[in-house]
Amino acid sequence: MRKTSEKQKKQHDVIIAGGGLAGLVMAARLGSAGLDVAVVERIAQANMTSTAFDGRSTAIAYGSARILDACGVWNKIKDTTCPIDDIRVADQRSALTLDFESKDVFLCDASAPNGATGPAKDVFLCDASAPNGATGPAKDVFLCDASAPNGATGPAGGDKAFGYIVENTVFRTALFERLAELNNVTLACPVAIQAIHYEDDAITLALDDNSTLRARLLIAADGKKSFCREHAGIQARHWSYNETALVVTIKHTMPHHNLALEYFYPGGPFAVLPMSDNRSSIVWTEKPDTAAALHTMPEDEFIGLLKERGCENLGGISLATPRQQYPLRFMLADSLHAPRLALIGEAAHSMHPVAGQGFNLTVRDIGVLGDLIEMRFKTDGDIGADELLQRYDAGRQLDHFTFMTATDVLVKLFSNNVLPLRLIRRFGLALIEKIPPAKKFFSRMAMGLITSGK
Numbered sequence: 020m021r022k023t024s025e026k027q028k029k030q031h032d033v034i035i036a037g038g039g040l041a042g043l044v045m046a047a048r049l050g051s052a053g054l055d056v057a058v059v060e061r062i063a064q065a066n067m068t069s070t071a072f073d074g075r076s077t078a079i080a081y082g083s084a085r086i087l088d089a090c091g092v093w094n095k096i097k098d099t100t101c102p103i104d105d106i107r108v109a110d111q112r113s114a115l116t117l118d119f120e121s122k123d124v125f126l127c128d129a130s131a132p133n134g135a136t137g138p139a140k141d142v143f144l145c146d147a148s149a150p151n152g153a154t155g156p157a158k159d160v161f162l163c164d165a166s167a168p169n170g171a172t173g174p175a176g177g178d179k180a181f182g183y184i185v186e187n188t189v190f191r192t193a194l195f196e197r198l199a200e201l202n203n204v205t206l207a208c209p210v211a212i213q214a215i216h217y218e219d220d221a222i223t224l225a226l227d228d229n230s231t232l233r234a235r236l237l238i239a240a241d242g243k244k245s246f247c248r249e250h251a252g253i254q255a256r257h258w259s260y261n262e263t264a265l266v267v268t269i270k271h272t273m274p275h276h277n278l279a280l281e282y283f284y285p286g287g288p289f290a291v292l293p294m295s296d297n298r299s300s301i302v303w304t305e306k307p308d309t310a311a312a313l314h315t316m317p318e319d320e321f322i323g324l325l326k327e328r329g330c331e332n333l334g335g336i337s338l339a340t341p342r343q344q345y346p347l348r349f350m351l352a353d354s355l356h357a358p359r360l361a362l363i364g365e366a367a368h369s370m371h372p373v374a375g376q377g378f379n380l381t382v383r384d385i386g387v388l389g390d391l392i393e394m395r396f397k398t399d400g401d402i403g404a405d406e407l408l409q410r411y412d413a414g415r416q417l418d419h420f421t422f423m424t425a426t427d428v429l430v431k432l433f434s435n436n437v438l439p440l441r442l443i444r445r446f447g448l449a450l451i452e453k454i455p456p457a458k459k460f461f462s463r464m465a466m467g468l469i470t471s472g473k
């Protein structure tokens with residue numbers, strides 16, 4: 020990775036605006052494919068890898084782990100992640116819970132050409148790229164389980180988790196490490212974008228250190244208030260949820276058994292996500308006033324409330340990080356492209372963290388855009404051509420719309436205490452629990468193996 024001080028005069032293939040998780044993964048994807056990439060980030064690198072900057076953890080779905088693997092990032096974080104083997108969902112503390120167990124979905128297909136057998140034949144087909152050379156019709160989607168009769172394994176490790184919890188500080192550090200291995204990636208940091216100039220065949224950025232960067236394509240990964248999106252005149256639908264997520268990591272004396280819990284309360288969902296070393300990440304959503312009070316209340320009082328809410332089985336609890344607050348908004352851009360510009364990540368969509376899908380949606384953006392750019396780059400074509408950007412846009416709109424709408428409905432259905440809705444959701448959870456195909460469908464969604472963009 021080249022540093023800011025080695026500013027290049029030459030044109031880059033791609034400039035990525037924003038070095039958050041989205042921008043860094045995009046850079047790793049394109050850098051790994053051999054493109055000349057510049058990332059522009061206004062915050063100093065050293066400040067971005069501290070817990071004080073971002074104390075959150077991210078639930079990385081199984082499908083996203085595969086894409087990170089292809090970028091050379093997964094192997095740097097996998098040993099620090101904690102697998103989510105089971106998920107339990109309930110309306111408040113109702114006894115009617117919806118329980119997902121990953122062992123129910125990770126089995127091979129009896130009809131697959133390699134002869135693997137297993138009861139979940141409509142779910143898990145084999146992957147052509149699996150080490151045992153197994154093939155199957157859904158080769159780009161499904162991996163076999165290490166414990167399957169044919170012993171096939173896949174790039175994400177062959178284990179059977181819905182997803183993996185990774186600390187954002189660990190994730191960012193690994194991403195910077197990966198970019199440092201790539202001589203074709205330049206990190207301009209800390210500098211901010213001040214102006215953007217469009218030409219027919221290129222785009223030029225003026226930075227606040229008086230330097231300029233030029234490329235055939237600009238990828239906006241500069242967050243919810245994206246300067247690039249606004250500069251291009253792309254409108255967005257957005258509203259506040261009037262909810263704040265309070266995030267904290269706890270250490271506990273009893274094991275979590277790799278179980279992720281999500282309880283829906285009238286103020287918002289309360290999630291307990293398993294982490295390595297007997298720790299869990301709490302994402303407690305409440306109305307802003309309540310969240311502010313929780314943020315400052317004495318630690319022992321706060322821990323008492325954690326136990327009441329859903330941490331009663333974790334034994335003795337202590338806080339491992341400071342409590343942090345994140346106001347929650349819905350935002351969906353009307354378009355994902357403009358001339359020589361593509362939007363990814365929170366510059367394109369920002370959703371409620373209730374289902375832990377925001378970054379996973381971003382990884383799928385990166386997967387699709389990365390593939391289109393790489394193919395065009397290899398044939399010496401124009402990687403910023405309008406028709407390529409239109410294909411990216413068309414390929415991602417449905418996935419965005421579906422996940423954003425489903426998440427929004429989920430938040431609105433569960434964040435209230437209206438009796439008829441309470442009955443509907445309790446009945447709904449109980450019904451899904453009793454219908455195996457429905458459970459399997461939601462399991463696969465959680466794993467990032469079903470997207471409406473395919």
Ligand SMILES: Cc1cc2nc3c(=O)[nH]c(=O)nc-3n(C[C@H](O)[C@H](O)[C@H](O)COP(=O)(O)OP(=O)(O)OC[C@H]3O[C@@H](n4cnc5c(N)ncnc54)[C@H](O)[C@@H]3O)c2cc1C
Pocket residue numbers: 036037038039040041042059060061062075076077078079210211212213240241242243245246264266302345363364365366372374375376377378379380381
């Ligand atoms: C409480 C919470 C929990 C979450 N949990 C999950 C989860 O479990 N799973 C999941 O999939 N998703 C989750 N998400 C979503 C996830 O955190 C985000 O999608 C993720 O952080 C990606 O953000 P980003 O890189 O697109 O944007 P950002 O993190 O906002 O990064 C944008 C970057 O651009 C830089 N920038 C902005 N303007 C400029 C400029 N003019 N010049 C230079 N640089 C600029 C900023 O400094 C910033 O670093 C959660 C979100 C919240 C709030």
